[in-house]
Amino acid sequence: MRRSLxxxxxxxxxxxxxxxxxxxxxxxxxxxYLVGEFVDPVCLxxxxxxxxxxKQCAMVSGRVEQGMGFVDVRRRTFYTVVGQNHWQDPRQGFxxxxxxxxxxxxRVWRRDGSSAIVVNAVYPVDRQPAAVYRWWPWHFEWSVVxxxxxxxxxxxxxxxxxxxxFAALAGMSAPPGIERxxxxxxxxxxxxxxxxxxxxxHDLSDLYLFSTHMIQHLLLALIFPPxxxxxxxxxxxxxxxxxxxxxxxxxxxxxxxxxxxxxxIVFTLWHVPALYDLxxxxxxxxxxxxxxxxxxxxxxxWPIVGGESVxxxxxxxxxxxxLFVLSIPMLPVAAMITLADHPLYxxxxxxxxxxxxxxxxxxxxxxxxxxxxGTLFWWIIMSVVYxxxxxxxxxxxxxxxxxxx
Numbered sequence: 001m002r003r004s005l006x007x008x009x010x011x012x013x014x015x016x017x018x019x020x021x022x023x024x025x026x027x028x029x030x031x032x033y034l035v036g037e038f039v040d041p042v043c044l045x046x047x048x049x050x051x052x053x054x055k056q057c058a059m060v061s062g063r064v065e066q067g068m069g070f071v072d073v074r075r076r077t078f079y080t081v082v083g084q085n086h087w088q089d090p091r092q093g094f095x096x097x098x099x100x101x102x103x104x105x106x107r108v109w110r111r112d113g114s115s116a117i118v119v120n121a122v123y124p125v126d127r128q129p130a131a132v133y134r135w136w137p138w139h140f141e142w143s144v145v146x147x148x149x150x151x152x153x154x155x156x157x158x159x160x161x162x163x164x165x166f167a168a169l170a171g172m173s174a175p176p177g178i179e180r181x182x183x184x185x186x187x188x189x190x191x192x193x194x195x196x197x198x199x200x201x202h203d204l205s206d207l208y209l210f211s212t213h214m215i216q217h218l219l220l221a222l223i224f225p226p227x228x229x230x231x232x233x234x235x236x237x238x239x240x241x242x243x244x245x246x247x248x249x250x251x252x253x254x255x256x257x258x259x260x261x262x263x264x265i266v267f268t269l270w271h272v273p274a275l276y277d278l279x280x281x282x283x284x285x286x287x288x289x290x291x292x293x294x295x296x297x298x299x300x301x302w303p304i305v306g307g308e309s310v311x312x313x314x315x316x317x318x319x320x321x322x323l324f325v326l327s328i329p330m331l332p333v334a335a336m337i338t339l340a341d342h343p344l345y346x347x348x349x350x351x352x353x354x355x356x357x358x359x360x361x362x363x364x365x366x367x368x369x370x371x372x373x374g375t376l377f378w379w380i381i382m383s384v385v386y387x388x389x390x391x392x393x394x395x396x397x398x399x400x401x402x403x404x405x
């Protein structure tokens with residue numbers, strides 16, 4: 001617990017901007033920081049050998065002089081080594097390094113889809129230098145910015161200039177007034193997406209820390225969906241789902257059990273180590289997984305936050321029971337991650353350390369973030385539903401009870 005509190009304090013300190021300077025975790029057009037192993041290309045490509053087997057293959061066949069490569073085990077990327085200024089004896093240095101997982105700093109050249117490196121420094125993976133995070137300039141994903149901008153433009157148009165047309169399609173006799181509250185809530189939801197998927201939280205999650213990735217996940221699954229839903233007025237929802245096929249599909253998907261099942265499946269698969277590491281290596285797959293989490297989370301939240309847009313609304317008691325069930329799938333996944341005795345995800349196990357904590361400690365803290373705040377959040381929502389709907393009913397019933405003199 002003390003280590004988790006210390007990690008939380010360290011993450012809070014990271015939120016304070018610092019002077020921008022490059023570190024081993026940074027990458028630019030001509031430098032790169034990799035974790036992996038040196039390989040003999042013949043042993044790798046013809047025989048699929050890595051590790052100790054690759055070392056034996058290279059030693060026996062004597063192919064060192066024919067060239068060497070480096071495999072980044074995090075991104076599964078091969079680089080041709082075209083030079084080095086680290087070893088005085090390149091041949092012996094390469095032979096000594098074969099079969100070992102190492103961290104290297106190198107200069108990279110790219111040409112016609114291929115990449116080659118000159119090695120500038122080599123470190124044992126358990127003694128690689130700590131990464132120095134560069135806070136500015138922020139890294140922005142164009143797909144995130146574009147997607148949020150398009151959603152914001154559509155919502156602003158629908159609730160201002162286009163509200164008469166959309167209201168008419170919804171069957172309203174007169175257009176509603178401009179709902180500034182819904183506009184603000186909707187834009188706040190998009191701001192949560194931008195903060196989650198761009199800037200420091202995105203970079204720390206993608207490069208270094210499993211725990212910040214869990215914070216990112218909670219923002220996308222627990223904070224963004226209700227804001228997104230509350231920003232859509234019922235008449236706009238009726239307009240968007242007016243076509244017969246769309247209406248049928250939406251009614252099927254937005255029912256309470258369906259959203260819960262879909263989100264649970266996505267949430268569970270998202271944390272399977274093999275799929276998680278694949279997601280971190282493949283940016284397109286990473287985008288798809290985030291969209292799946294956000295989309296199924298919206299469906300999961302709809303029966304609670306949809307209000308008049310919900311075709312078959314649940315009573316307050318059913319909503320509380322539904323919220324309790326929603327909190328269950330997170331518990332076994334969080335327990336698996338928190339109680340593991342070794343790092344589950346290669347991506348973070350081999351990442352440069354940006355904080356003075358091991359990969360296992362970072363993983364356990366990430367599991368606790370999912371376990372404690374994630375579970376507590378659902379109980380807070382259950383309490384809100386109770387006091388808004390059930391408590392007034394209880395007080396009304398008590399007023400009818402006649403006490404004996």
